[in-house]
Amino acid sequence: MSQWLLEFEDVYYTYPGMTQPAIASLTLRIPQGKRCAVIGQNGCGKTTLFLLANGLYKPQQGKIYWQGKPLNYNRQSLIQLRQQVGLVFQNPEQQLIASTVEEDISYGLCNLGLSEIVIAERVKQILTQFGLNSLATRPIHQLSLGQKKRVCLAGVMVLQPTLLLLDEPTAYLDPLHTRQLAQTLTKIHGAGTTILMATHDLEWVYRWADWVFVLEQGKLVLEGTPQDVFTQQDIMETLQLGVPLAFELLSLLDKVDRVTMIEQLKTKILHILFQHL
Numbered sequence: 001m002s003q004w005l006l007e008f009e010d011v012y013y014t015y016p017g018m019t020q021p022a023i024a025s026l027t028l029r030i031p032q033g034k035r036c037a038v039i040g041q042n043g044c045g046k047t048t049l050f051l052l053a054n055g056l057y058k059p060q061q062g063k064i065y066w067q068g069k070p071l072n073y074n075r076q077s078l079i080q081l082r083q084q085v086g087l088v089f090q091n092p093e094q095q096l097i098a099s100t101v102e103e104d105i106s107y108g109l110c111n112l113g114l115s116e117i118v119i120a121e122r123v124k125q126i127l128t129q130f131g132l133n134s135l136a137t138r139p140i141h142q143l144s145l146g147q148k149k150r151v152c153l154a155g156v157m158v159l160q161p162t163l164l165l166l167d168e169p170t171a172y173l174d175p176l177h178t179r180q181l182a183q184t185l186t187k188i189h190g191a192g193t194t195i196l197m198a199t200h201d202l203e204w205v206y207r208w209a210d211w212v213f214v215l216e217q218g219k220l221v222l223e224g225t226p227q228d229v230f231t232q233q234d235i236m237e238t239l240q241l242g243v244p245l246a247f248e249l250l251s252l253l254d255k256v257d258r259v260t261m262i263e264q265l266k267t268k269i270l271h272i273l274f275q276h277l
């Protein structure tokens with residue numbers, strides 16, 4: 001099997017009525033088994049990339065391949081693709097459609113034509129796995145935002161996707177729920193799912209990702225390990241993205257020679273901290 005799960009080859013996508021493409025000449029390959037992050041300024045095309053990746057949008061030019069085969073846009077192929085490429089939207093309100101938690105989680109399984117017994121079993125397992133048992137029969141509108149986000153992730157993971165796409169999953173989460181999400185994603189990745197996350201949280205990217213894609217105006221401008229990408233500090237500053245504070249402070253240690261005084265180091269660290277305010 002190819003080492004690439006999903007491949008974009010010179011893809012263009014322009015929204016109806018718009019003149020500028022949201023995705024332009026995009027060539028990008030998602031490596032199997034990795035924790036990938038896609039970063040870039042607001043409006044650089046991250047969400048559009050995801051909507052193309054699971055076939056909700058069709059490129060006007062270029063090709064997208066899933067496991068080496070070009071995407072097919074007939075109904076049956078798209079149902080299969082969306083089971084394998086799970087997308088968690090940034091805003092849970094766009095994703096949650098049923099009235100209760102367990103109904104919502106079972107919705108996607110019903111589309112796969114599974115028996116009621118299998119569906120009930122899979123829903124039960126995922127409710128337990130995501131700590132949602134006490135909320136199973138709760139109306140969706142009564143949940144907190146953090147709980148809704150967890151239900152969205154459970155509703156996608158119940159389909160056992162090969163690739164999980166997460167659009168800004170840490171947005172609006174408090175530190176506790178951000179840590180819980182990190183633990184959940186570690187388990188999901190450990191069980192064999194490749195993950196691609198869009199985020200503005202560079203500290204998270206630095207600690208979490210194996211591979212980073214940097215987009216600008218719908219194009220891939222940089223990719224590599226977090227270390228490789230953030231070492232291109234000039235490019236990251238030109239793109240107005242900057243680099244993670246942790247990276248910058250740790251890089252400082254590499255530059256310090258033995259004779260540099262501690263006081264000088266402290267001054268430099270304070271200077272960097274102020275730049276990150």
Ligand SMILES: Nc1ncnc2c1ncn2[C@@H]1O[C@H](COP(=O)(O)OP(=O)(O)OP(=O)(O)O)[C@@H](O)[C@H]1O
Nearest residue numbers: 015016018022040041042043044045046047048049
């Ligand atoms: N429905 C739409 N109709 C027209 N233009 C759109 C639509 N959705 C997005 N766009 C435009 O497409 C471009 C890419 O938007 P997209 O939402 O993919 O960016 P993004 O990187 O996800 O942004 P953010 O970080 O703010 O979530 C932007 O210029 C945006 O204005």
